[in-house]
Every structure is written in C-alpha cells, then in structure tokens.
Amino acid sequence: MTERDPLAQAEAAVREAQTDTVAVQLALAAIELAKAATAQQQAAPAPACGHQHKPGRSAGEWVGIGCAVCVGGIGLAFASIALAILGGCAAIVLLIVRDLWRDMQRGR
Known part of the structure; x- marks a missing residue:
C-alpha cells in the first residue's frame, strides 16, 4: 500500500461517503479551500520582513557626497x-x- 498525502486521503474519504449530502458538500468545500490555500502559499511566498527596503546609493552619489564634504571642510x-x-x-x-x-x- 502506497502512502498518499492527507489531502488525497481526505478527498478519497469524501468520495466514498455518500450517505449525507450536506456533509459531503461541506467536506468538498473544505478540500477546495485547502487546495486553494496550498496553491496560494506556493505561488506567493511571504517576505521575511514587513517593511520596504530602500535601494542603496550608487557610486556616483557617493562621489558627490565625498566632494561636498571636501568642499565644506575646505570652506570651514x-x-x-x-x-x-x-x-x-x-x-x-x-x-x-x-x-x-x-x-x-x-x-x-
């Protein structure tokens, strides 16, 4: 006997249960929600942190800052x-x- 994932086992159990139609509909809805949740988690992984990172300064900006500091120091x-x-x-x-x-x- 091969082991199946819990989602497949639950789906098979729901298909076998034919006695109560409301229970079957609820179980199928729960399975569909579980499938959608796992697909969503795989499609869009959550970022490690909640804030936005600013892009770093380029080399030209650092050269400009260095020149401004030098000119300011000479003026002082x-x-x-x-x-x-x-x-x-x-x-x-x-x-x-x-x-x-x-x-x-x-x-x-």
Whole structure:
C-alpha cells in the first residue's frame, strides 16, 4: 500500500461517503479551500520582513557626497583662518588704542 498525502486521503474519504449530502458538500468545500490555500502559499511566498527596503546609493552619489564634504571642510578651514586673522588684528588694534589712551591720560 502506497502512502498518499492527507489531502488525497481526505478527498478519497469524501468520495466514498455518500450517505449525507450536506456533509459531503461541506467536506468538498473544505478540500477546495485547502487546495486553494496550498496553491496560494506556493505561488506567493511571504517576505521575511514587513517593511520596504530602500535601494542603496550608487557610486556616483557617493562621489558627490565625498566632494561636498571636501568642499565644506575646505570652506570651514578658510573660515577658521579668517577668524584667527580677525582676532589677531583686533588684539593689535586694542593694544594700540590702549597705549594711546594711557599716553593721553599721562599728558604726553
């Protein structure tokens, strides 16, 4: 005797049962639903996760981002140098003005 899958066994049992027509109709409907469910599971496997993945960045986008970071870094460096020069000039001017103020207070 060869073993058949449970779905085939149930189908054979339903065909043999001819006494109650309502029970036979319900059993056939259940078998059809089981067949449809297994066909649907085989046709469309469920994804591993429920969210959508965004496509990754291309090489051109990464090159553009790298260039933007380099230009921004150079700009920040020039701004820092400009602030240092401005601070040095302001300190020199303040020293000169303070020396002039002391000279004016002494009466020279």
